[in-house]
Amino acid sequence: MSADSNQTPAKQTSAKQTLAVWKFSSCDGCQLSLLDCEDELLALADRLRIAYFLEATSAVAEGPYDISIVEGSITTPHDAERIREVRRQSRTLITIGACATAGGIQALRNFGDVAEFTSIVYASPDFISTLSTSTPISAHVPVDFELNGCPINKVQLLEVIGAHLAGRRPRVRGHSVCVECKRRGTVCVMVAHGTPCLGPVTHAGCGAICPAYDRGCYGCFGPMESPNTAALSARMAELGSEEIDLVRVYRTFNAGSAAFREASEAHEHEPAGGAPA
């Protein structure tokens, strides 16, 4: 990246970078975070040219695009093709949210039988075209930057876009939620109250909201850079978590991430989806 943040104003207006926002299998919450930037949205639209963002505008410009922001996971054969086309059209591709970076909550199918899942939800399963797995974007195409979170933090999203425009690396740290609790001055819910908490193995970025609201972190930002899930699981077991609790706690929105998948499988001793003891 050689873009220079100190370009002349003339250059900025004549060569605005183009932004495209793409949706795959998801809840829309992460792209909504962009529209939730109420104070920055219009300024951002001044600085970038929104070339493709269907949730916000029906105006569509042809690619290629300077920055593509991708929400959602790949769950259909059609989408597996579509993401390749998006990649071909994009100079920089940034994935946002747990679906795009880890497969999302819908990756719970990866642990079960999709044919059975389909028959539970739909009366005529023959009409449904779906893959047996939900996979992150990086399983299909090269990704330039991944922003974690279910949902993402909109301040981090602005940082990623701003850093791209300035031609520098985004300041998004890979440490754990614990660091954010310390900075916020929150008393540790696990040490002080014995509340099971995924904070020690979870990627920072949310601002450590849950412990500030007297609950344990539930891991919605996915694994931090060097998670020691075995040590945490052992401690949670001492605090009273049973094996099924340990499976469930790792098996949510980032169940498809390597670290959380392995941590959940380490405690699974029954068939997937089996009845509790």
Place this chain on the structure above:
Amino acid sequence: MSADGGTQGGETRIIRTDYLARVEGEGAMYVRLDGRTVEDVKLRIYEPPRFFEAFLRGRAFTEAPDLTARICGICPVAYQMSAVRAMEDACGVTIDEGPLRDLRRLLYCGEWIESHSLHVYMLHAPDFLGYPGAVEMARDHAGIVEQGLQMKKAGNALMAVVGGREVHPINVRVGGFYKAPTRVQLRTLLEPLERARETALATVGWAAELPFPEVERTPELLALSDPDPGSYPIDRGRIRSDAGLDIAPGEFDEHVVEEHVEHSNALHARLRERGSYLTGPLARYGLSHAQLRPLAREAAGEAGLGPLCTNPFQSIVVRAVELVQASDEALALIEAYEEPDAPAVEVTPRRAVGHGATEAPRGLLYHRYEIDEDGTILDARIVPPTSQNQLAIEEDLRAVVERDLDLPDEQLSLRCEQAIRNHDPCISCATHFLELTVERG
């Protein structure tokens, strides 16, 4: 969009819009005309299935609010509220009064403000003023877009204080909350909410002046009805319709059937007795106009809205009235707030079935769970508002196409898209890729 040639009157015309913009999610619409007869209308939903009802089986009853929130990033509170009500119903717990119920309503008001501001200003208004989106609209109407964004921000601020964050709040649990906000925390919201209320009042007047196609539609209206005559339906009550339906949420299953049709990955809901129906702002307003707060009812009256709004294009005015309602109610709840003794009541699982119905911004959201004695979910059923509204939306489309047959293809396409957006479909609750095709044979 492209218009593939042709003229009216017998020749084949195909109008095609590859994407419906400014809806939450993506899907397709198909209209087939034979001469001047509308042969077929389909709202096609390509949502890749996410199998929530399936993977909820085997999970703990306490996990339902956080897991089901992820069905929709626009209305996560609705999912959380229907889930906790259903679980509490199963466990024999009722939170129908006191500060915990007030906090739930308050949080829900935040979601209504956020979601309705988004729809009124960013998704729907551009249709009436002729812009592809709010960003383009802001070049000529900066003040209008800016005030919409600020109102949206007030709703989000409310969700962040009570819920912990705007999208997928973390503070909701079966039995109440993890932590109750303090009076001081809530009072920081008074000023932005007062401004939001002012903006909402101005929005009603502004929206009422927009150019509306004259379309009259009278689908069966279905919504919750709050037992308190001074309370607009949000979080509790019986399910009523203007054709005489009057049932407890626990009877929903007996009256509403869902069908799986080939053109949609969202199930089509219909009333067993009479077929299609409409849920959402038009239904709530039509059934509970008398229960609006006086400020909201007066604003509606001044804008020329009667107690029933039969033009779906005027749903933007009704949403604005509900913005007055939600901001005025939020202010009243904050003024009266007393911190609860405990942030949640104890909820002990038992083997049972529970039902929960609340009013998402887009309409009735129904959850039913069967749980085991240890709280493990055995079965789940979730019926989002958009799957209930699909048939009514298709009927609106038919009415609009029949009325506006003589419009040029491109304008007819835009009119159809607008007719879909009238109901703020949350296609991420249900859809993937919306393709609009009008075929004339």
